[in-house]
Amino acid sequence: MEAKKRIEELTEIINQANYEYYTLIKPTLTDQEFDKYLRELENLENEYPEYASPNSPTKRVGGEVIDKFKKIRHRIPMLSLPDVFNEEEIRAFDERIRKSGFHPEYVCELKIDGLSGSFHYEDGNLITGATRGDGIVGEDITHNVKTIRTIPLSLKDKIDIEVRGEIFMGRTTLAQLNEERREKNLPLLQNCRNAAAGSIRQLDSKIAAERKLDTWIYHLPNPEDYGIKSHFEALNFMTNLGFKVNPNNRLVKDVDGILKFIAEYAEKRPYLSYDIDGVVIKVNDLEMQAALGYTSKHPRWAIAYKFPAEEVLTKLTDIIFTVGRTGRITPNAVLEPVIVMGSTIKRATLHNEDYVIEKDLKIGDVVSIRKAGDVIPEVVEAKTMRRTGNEVAFKMITNCPICGSLLEKKEGQVDHYCMNTKCPARHIESLIHFCERKAMNIDGLGEKIMEDFFNLGFIKSITDIYHLEKHQKDLQELEGYGKKSIDNLLEAIEKSKENSLERLLFGLGIEGIGDKTALLLAKKYKTIDNLANQCEEDLKAIKDIGAILAKNIHRFFDDVDNLELINNLKDLGLNTTYLGPEEKYDENITNKRFVVTGTISFMSREEIETVIANYGGSASGSVSSKTNVVIVGDKPGSKADKAKELGIEIWDEEKWSSVYNNLSSNEK
Numbered sequence: 001m002e003a004k005k006r007i008e009e010l011t012e013i014i015n016q017a018n019y020e021y022y023t024l025i026k027p028t029l030t031d032q033e034f035d036k037y038l039r040e041l042e043n044l045e046n047e048y049p050e051y052a053s054p055n056s057p058t059k060r061v062g063g064e065v066i067d068k069f070k071k072i073r074h075r076i077p078m079l080s081l082p083d084v085f086n087e088e089e090i091r092a093f094d095e096r097i098r099k100s101g102f103h104p105e106y107v108c109e110l111k112i113d114g115l116s117g118s119f120h121y122e123d124g125n126l127i128t129g130a131t132r133g134d135g136i137v138g139e140d141i142t143h144n145v146k147t148i149r150t151i152p153l154s155l156k157d158k159i160d161i162e163v164r165g166e167i168f169m170g171r172t173t174l175a176q177l178n179e180e181r182r183e184k185n186l187p188l189l190q191n192c193r194n195a196a197a198g199s200i201r202q203l204d205s206k207i208a209a210e211r212k213l214d215t216w217i218y219h220l221p222n223p224e225d226y227g228i229k230s231h232f233e234a235l236n237f238m239t240n241l242g243f244k245v246n247p248n249n250r251l252v253k254d255v256d257g258i259l260k261f262i263a264e265y266a267e268k269r270p271y272l273s274y275d276i277d278g279v280v281i282k283v284n285d286l287e288m289q290a291a292l293g294y295t296s297k298h299p300r301w302a303i304a305y306k307f308p309a310e311e312v313l314t315k316l317t318d319i320i321f322t323v324g325r326t327g328r329i330t331p332n333a334v335l336e337p338v339i340v341m342g343s344t345i346k347r348a349t350l351h352n353e354d355y356v357i358e359k360d361l362k363i364g365d366v367v368s369i370r371k372a373g374d375v376i377p378e379v380v381e382a383k384t385m386r387r388t389g390n391e392v393a394f395k396m397i398t399n400c401p402i403c404g405s406l407l408e409k410k411e412g413q414v415d416h417y418c419m420n421t422k423c424p425a426r427h428i429e430s431l432i433h434f435c436e437r438k439a440m441n442i443d444g445l446g447e448k449i450m451e452d453f454f455n456l457g458f459i460k461s462i463t464d465i466y467h468l469e470k471h472q473k474d475l476q477e478l479e480g481y482g483k484k485s486i487d488n489l490l491e492a493i494e495k496s497k498e499n500s501l502e503r504l505l506f507g508l509g510i511e512g513i514g515d516k517t518a519l520l521l522a523k524k525y526k527t528i529d530n531l532a533n534q535c536e537e538d539l540k541a542i543k544d545i546g547a548i549l550a551k552n553i554h555r556f557f558d559d560v561d562n563l564e565l566i567n568n569l570k571d572l573g574l575n576t577t578y579l580g581p582e583e584k585y586d587e588n589i590t591n592k593r594f595v596v597t598g599t600i601s602f603m604s605r606e607e608i609e610t611v612i613a614n615y616g617g618s619a620s621g622s623v624s625s626k627t628n629v630v631i632v633g634d635k636p637g638s639k640a641d642k643a644k645e646l647g648i649e650i651w652d653e654e655k656w657s658s659v660y661n662n663l664s665s666n667e668k
């Protein structure tokens with residue numbers, strides 16, 4: 001019992017010391033004292049493992065290794081913000097809100113250049129950390145989040161809460177890390193954002209711990225649960241709970257205040273210890289936010305002002321041509337390497353012949369390159385004043401740079417195509433595409449590895465992917481590929497055989513068939529054979545398909561090589577049927593927006609929300625005029641009051657129970 005008490009005491013001392021050191025940046029313990037307490041705690045935990053908490057501060061150094069990332073469904077979607085680039089667009093945002101009859105105050109915040117994360121606490125203890133993912137489903141990164149010193153492992157108040165913010169890497173940390181990597185001859189990390197994203201996606205939390213990640217917390221998804229009325233109040237609330245909230249956040253009265261904040265931080269930006277790429281502007285009043293609501297992608301109460309793109313000059317040393325998966329030829333600028341916005345740029349796409357002609361680019365030109373944040377770098381213009389006369393005019397090629405076939409340019413289109421379906425370049429691109437996340441999702445067969453395996457002769461065709469295990473021994477002996485990584489890869493390949501039809505359809509790379517169309521086709525035709533047997537007319541008749549796609553699909557399934565490939569894949573055990581859920585309908589649920597609050601005795605909130613989603617309804621965390629139904633359980637809180645105020649339909653436990661029990665009994 002003594003040991004248990006001391007463990008608790010030490011945990012509190014160390015958590016507090018971490019908070020003072022990393023979040024407040026006001027240490028009260030000396031390093032020696034801190035180490036002494038930490039060692040004492042480690043020793044006690046070793047001796048009495050039954051008392052060691054999974055959230056112990058001794059876990060900050062990492063140690064937990066996971067096999068793969070689990071998925072986490074966000075209870076409230078993690079939305080992104082619409083970008084604006086100038087004063088006019090900021091004024092338009094403000095006017096739109098004023099026109100709705102509001103007189104808003106705004107909170108200006110720095111737009112941190114990292115990746116967003118969601119952090120869940122129950123009873124004051126950190127339970128999960130997740131990435132944003134696609135906004136609906138993220139990845140479970142709890143093991144790595146525990147190593148971030150500014151994320152409290154336990155809160156000052158023992159409450160249930162979710163907070164969101166940016167996980168980032170400081171500039172000094174990146175510089176130090178790159179110094180070490182340079183000494184070890186490892187490739188350098190390009191910028192703070194990529195470094196943070198790469199670090200948080202490590203399976204081994206020791207690596208993440210070494211990367212010294214940090215956080216700024218900026219969003220409380222459920223403020224009404226804590227009686228909070230404004231965003232600024234929410235920021236203070238989170239600060240008081242022990243989170244690291246940016247001290248530069250500022251409440252301003254109007255657009256002039258916003259512009260002043262932007263001008264100030266455009267100047268201060270180079271001197272900050274972390275990267276920012278703009279300023280986020282949020283309506284302060286939470287009722288106003290709720291009334292303004294959301295589009296499917298963004299809140300209507302916030303925008304992200306992006307600092308202007310950085311432009312630098314460099315030399316266009318060559319224009320080279322690459323062949324894409326569909327045979328499309330792309331001219332690419334080869335540039336003298338320059339750093340723009342923290343990343344080294346050596347290449348930039350020039351899209352097509354017309355683009356190069358329009359920009360009047362010549363090999364040897366001095367050109368300006370622009371890059372903004374995530375945006376792909378682009379060549380802005382040639383500095384024609386700086387021409388010496390030695391520049392070489394651009395000339396479009398006539399033959400495929402890989403297989404030599406004559407290129408074709410279709411009537412009315414700008415792109416040239418290599419029409420040789422057996423062109424090796426086309427082939428490697430199509431293999432990469434087959435494995436990509438939205439296609440067969442074979443983790444570990446990315447671009448680089450596919451190129452290696454292709455060049456080494458292990459994978460020349462899609463079926464070779466499923467014969468890779470024959471080369472297991474050879475692969476393990478390759479430099480850079482250990483037994484574990486090859487085992488994992490083979491397992492991922494094996495697992496991909498069970499994918500639902502839409503992934504295979506998208507992976508096969510039928511021209512013009514994206515993942516959404518693949519899903520549409522899979523849902524409609526259920527099996528690949530059924531789809532293959534459709535005539536062009538029937539395909540054309542489907543909404544969202546049209547004449548061109550119908551032709552492409554038909555042509556694909558008319559090609560004997562493609563039919564042979566499909567048969568071979570079937571023989572190898574690949575699933576070729578649609579496995580996704582059947583669309584379910586219930587008049588009480590389908591197309592309605594729900595909020596679930598309080599406790600329903602026989603089901604958790606998550607279970608209820610899953611049922612709602614399965615029947616084509618949606619569930620959100622806050623009540624607004626758009627909510628159709630609020631399901632109110634025991635101890636409901638302010639959401640129920642708000643629903644009453646807004647006159648929204650309310651279901652109690654009994655009503656939900658009757659709706660639920662009347663749903664078609666097969667798998668609710």
Ligand code: IVH
Nearest residue numbers: 079080081109110111112115116166218280
């Ligand atoms: S607010 C609904 N505040 O910028 C609230 N985002 O597209 C959404 N970001 O995905 C986020 N600093 O990763 C917010 N102070 C800040 C931010 C911030 C950086 C990122 C975040 C988000 C993206 C906006």
